Amino acid sequence: MTQGFDKDLTSIQEARRLIENCYSAQEKFLDFSQGQVDRICKAMADAAYQAAERLGCMATEETTFGIPQHKTLKNQLASRGVWESIKAVKTVGVIREDKTSGVVEIGWPMGVVAALSPSTNPTSTLIHNTLIAVKARNGIVNAPHPSSWRCCLEATRLMVDAGEAAGMPSGLVSCMSHISLPGTQELMRHEKTAVILATGGSDMVRAAHSMGKPAYGVGPGNVPCYVDRSADVKSAASLIVSSKAFDNSVICATEQAVVADRPIAAGLRAEMERLGACFVNPTQAAALSRVLFFPNGAINPRSVGQTPQTLASMADIRIPEATRIIVAPLSRVGKDEPLSAEKLTTVLGWYEVDGWQAGCDRCIELIRFGGRGHSLVIHAADEGVIMEFGLQKPVFRLLVNTMGTLGSVGITTGLMPALTLGSGGIGGAISGDNITTTHLLNVKRLAYPIKSPPAQAMVGAAMVQPVANDLDPAELKAIVRAVIEELVRHGEKT
Incomplete structure (x- = not known):
């Protein structure tokens, strides 16, 4: 604990520091190519996969929930399974181009992701959320449940070491170690937090949706x-x-x-x-x-x-x-x-x-x-x-x-591999999908013209009248002069 600080103040200060560091790192990450992003994500996925068994044992021991072998399987899904499902997704630069519609789509990150993970599936949710966030060039700060922060901190450490060795900016991925409700709230409401990923109980999901931020809240399922x-x-x-x-x-x-x-x-x-x-x-x-x-x-x-x-x-x-x-x-x-x-x-x-x-x-x-x-x-x-x-x-x-x-x-099944499962509008969530990297990716669109504008939409169009074939030359000159004067009045060159 920070010297002289109460636990809640320490947690709030940690949240602020991690968000600021993440924001700075994510600004640098904006210049990374698709190849660089993918190398970083693959390195993190491989590191998490190799540690899947150890992290599964840590999660069971720390929380007392579940079975280590089954948590291992979930960690393997969240690492290699998720990476295999998103590795071919384009997230940088031009991601789609439709010549027929004249629309070019450009991938753009949301920014800093605040991700809350549950004690029931702590390391697997954190691994999944980290990969889908970074693949879309976001930064992410993870906030684990108080009863699972040690295993989550270790999962983050492994992924950060692998990611930074592959060129990831320092601070892009992090995890809170001083957990408190005020600290988690500060993480979610911070001005530099762009989007919230909240996986857990109903109260936590409601809190995430009350922060005035875009939020993917994933609650209970009966x-x-x-x-x-x-x-x-x-x-x-x-x-x-x-x-x-x-x-x-x-x-x-x-x-x-x-x-x-x-x-x-x-x-x-x-x-x-x-x-x-x-x-x-x-x-x-x-x-x-x-x-x-x-x-x-x-x-x-x-x-x-x-x-x-x-x-x-x-x-x-x-x-x-x-x-x-x-x-x-x-x-x-x-x-x-x-x-x-x-x-x-x-x-x-x-x-x-x-x-x-x-x-x-x-x-x-x-x-x-x-x-x-x-x-x-x-x-x-x-x-x-x-x-x-x-x-x-x-x-x-x-x-x-x-x-x-x-x-x-x-x-x-053929559903998108994910540990964050949306319940849609009727379940109080923004999406009913299995949440993946495309949910954390904004898309800019270049739109080229494929049709000429209607004549009546053009400046001076109201002045133009149909010209009969037998129009008197003097009348024609008067009409042309009126059109020229109107164009000049609107600042057009003649």
Whole structure:
């Protein structure tokens, strides 16, 4: 801590210093070529990829959330996976030219990015945000969650060392080490901050949107998983259990409740139980609810990213040692049923419905209870049902016959690889996309004329009258003289 400063003042001063340094470095970065930018980004991506396992272990140890091997996989996605997806994107100079429309597009950075990352996916989010920002010639100052600043600082150090060795200006990429709410607020509201990337809880996202800056806010997702009677039940069961168990369910697009079509519900439950899903009774579910949530409905952070065994011990209930996830049968959605909300841990809700229309209605209930605009998973073979869900659900990622966790971030699907997932206008966000470098790139446009201006738009046009073939020469001279006088009056040379 800085000598003589309170923690909040130290944090505010650090935010100001990092922003000023970043701003100066980004002005120098404006002169870099596409080749120079790409060499820097590749060097940073390679460094993060090589350290993916170590950073994953650090993140788990520091936060106590999740599973190191799964955090390693996310770090690998955020580094090499993201770089592979953006490396061919033009961001410098002329990026597109359309001879037909006469428009030439020129890439231009936004400036300094203030990026907030969550404790649930700390290093992977930071790596992703840093790469997409620098690829567009922005600078970035990262603000980690207070419980994950050490692993984030190390991830930043590795990327900075690699980037600067490749020619990156000093100060272009940095990370706060003195974390406080006033410091993070100063980072976001600073006059030289151009845009905010905010990935985390609802309160933090709302704060980001209140700063008077452009902001990509990415909040919670209460993701339903509908399993239709046409689904491959064994495949669905395997994907659901694996996805919910992945990194102990800290990815915001993890399945939060299964909505099972009644004809296949018993078979799906049996197969999930065979794979390690423990279905609890109402008394046990109530005990888990008290552990996962405070009376006001807020998530208990001690429950986040924990194994089923840890949760069972906290709730004083008994489950098999081999349990991979806990499943709670539910009948309602809303505040009076806390387990129907987003659960960033290894507990899954369970509903049974009769037919896809009823399944559709139940899924919409769940989405409206804390997951607007985010994601939905559907397991089905009936393309008509799949398309109906696509057309009717108020979400921007509909993942078909895959894992919610890995499908949403682009590991098992063709979606843009990303750790920052937009929820669109209905979810209080500016975009419903997987956020990538093009979201941090402004575009200037040179527009050449492709049509002549209408005659009536030209100066003096109102004076010109149609001339008949038999016009008297004297009258013609008078008209010409009047036109000349009008042009001279408007400063034109004759």
